[in-house]
Amino acid sequence: MPAVRCYLTGMKLRPYLEFAVQTAYEAGRLTLGYFGTQATRPEFKADDTPVTVADREAERLIRERIGSHYPAHAVVGEEYGVDEGADSYHRWIVDPIDGTKSFVRGVPLYGVLIGLEIEGVCEVGAAYFPALDEMVCAATGEGCYRNGRRAHVSGVPSLAQGIASFTDAPSFEEHGCAGAFRRLLSTAGAVRGWSDAYGHALVATGRAELMLDPVMSSWDCGPFPPILREAGGYFGDWSGEETIYAGEAISTTRILLPEVLHLIEGR
Numbered sequence: 597m598p599a600v601r602c603y604l605t606g607m608k609l610r611p612y613l614e615f616a617v618q619t620a621y622e623a624g625r626l627t628l629g630y631f632g633t634q635a636t637r638p639e640f641k642a643d644d645t646p647v648t649v650a651d652r653e654a655e656r657l658i659r660e661r662i663g664s665h666y667p668a669h670a671v672v673g674e675e676y677g678v679d680e681g682a683d684s685y686h687r688w689i690v691d692p693i694d695g696t697k698s699f700v701r702g703v704p705l706y707g708v709l710i711g712l713e714i715e716g717v718c719e720v721g722a723a724y725f726p727a728l729d730e731m732v733c734a735a736t737g738e739g740c741y742r743n744g745r746r747a748h749v750s751g752v753p754s755l756a757q758g759i760a761s762f763t764d765a766p767s768f769e770e771h772g773c774a775g776a777f778r779r780l781l782s783t784a785g786a787v788r789g790w791s792d793a794y795g796h797a798l799v800a801t802g803r804a805e806l807m808l809d810p811v812m813s814s815w816d817c818g819p820f821p822p823i824l825r826e827a828g829g830y831f832g833d834w835s836g837e838e839t840i841y842a843g844e845a846i847s848t849t850r851i852l853l854p855e856v857l858h859l860i861e862g863r
Contacts, residue, residue, distance in 0.1 A: 609720055609735040616710045616722040616819075617733050619661045623654040623692055624708045624726030627699070631727055636700045646696045651675055654692035654708060662688050674815045687713040689818030689840065695792035704728055707793040711818025711840075718840060721819025723797050732797045732823055740827035742801045749829035749849040750802040755859075758805030758852065760784035761798065763791035771810040771844070776834070776860045780808065783859060796820050799847040800827040806856060807847040814840045820847065834860050 630636055630650040638646030655675045662671055668683035673690035688710065693699050695706035704727030712720035722733040732747065734740040740747045752758045760781055762768075768777035781787045784806065790798055793816070795807035800823045809816075817831070817840035824831035825838070829849050833842035836857050848856050 610738060612712050612720045613722070613733060613735040613738060615661075615665060616712060616720055617724075617731060619658055620708045620710045620722040620724040620733075621731065622661070623657050624724040626650070626654050626657055627693060627706075627708065628726050631699065631704075632702050636702075638696065638700050646700060647675065648693070648696065648700060650699070651693045651696060655690060658688075658690050658692060658708075658710065672815060674813065685715055689713060689718070689815055691793075691815040691818065694816055695794070698792065705791060705794040707797070709793055709815065709819050711820075711822075713818075713840075718818065718821035721822045723793055723819045723823065725794060725797070730797075732800055733819070734800075734823040734826035736822055736826070738826065740800055740823050742797075747801040747827050749799060749824070749827050750805055751849070751851065752805055753851060755780070755783045755785070755805065755852055755855055757785050759786045759788060759803075760806040760808065761788050761790040761795040761804050762808045763789070763795065765789075768808075768810050773810040773834070773844075773863050776863045777808065777810070779859045780806065780856065783855075792816075793820075796824070796831065796845075796847040799829060799849070800824050802827075805849055805852055807845075809845045810834075811843060812840075812845040813843075817845055820845070834863075 627650045655673050670681040670687040671679045691709040694709050699706040708724045710722045720735040724731045798804035820831040830853050831847045832838035
């Protein structure tokens with residue numbers, strides 16, 4: 597076990613977890629004031645991804661709460677970039693609305709994502725899905741919870757008995773993963789397009805076995821390493837390394853990870 601993880605065993609992460617959960621909840625309730633209204637009409641950023649007033653206001657709320665409770669901590673957010681802070685040891689990773697395309701179309705699978713990285717390791721995470729009123733959260737050594745109840749990945753023994761999910765089918769070919777995508781989906785017992793963060797939350801809570809994303813930013817990933825880890829699963833890159841910085845991600849169970857990685861080989 598890495599030294600930093602041993603050190604953290606003696607730390608009290610619960611206050612950070614409670615803060616992340618409450619902050620994600622408050623930001624999520626703010627977004628509901630815009631959900632399904634004309635105010636969700638997006639603008640488009642330089643990379644052609646949509647952004648709404650709700651994205652910006654939710655991130656401002658999150659940053660204000662972090663600044664009030666942990667003023668020295670660093671913050672990385674999708675809409676307002678990096679604030680290095682005085683304490684680079686603690687780094688909050690924020691996506692105020694993951695799944696903006698769903699949000700603007702009135703699809704309720706969007707989420708508010710908050711993760712806390714401590715000395716380079718993601719240790720705390722909260723993923724709140726406001727339109728479903730569903731909170732999935734975890735901290736190292738504290739377990740994973742869905743709306744207050746312990747959550748675990750499923751125990752199915754093979755991908756052929758499992759459900760695989762993904763966000764955007766054309767993106768796999770665009771990022772050189774078309775072969776792996778076909779192999780994984782043809783092996784899975786069922787395939788569904790439960791997209792964006794919600795797919796990863798489904799794996800953590802035992803309702804799906806594999807979530808595939810060939811392209812991910814760090815803020816899309818922030819809460820999921822501790823959530824999957826504490827649920828008994830894996831979140832990381834397509835090579836088996838737990839990280840939020842690979843530009844890609846999968847969630848799966850520890851039982852299925854060797855089979856999934858074998859199917860990915862060669863992309």
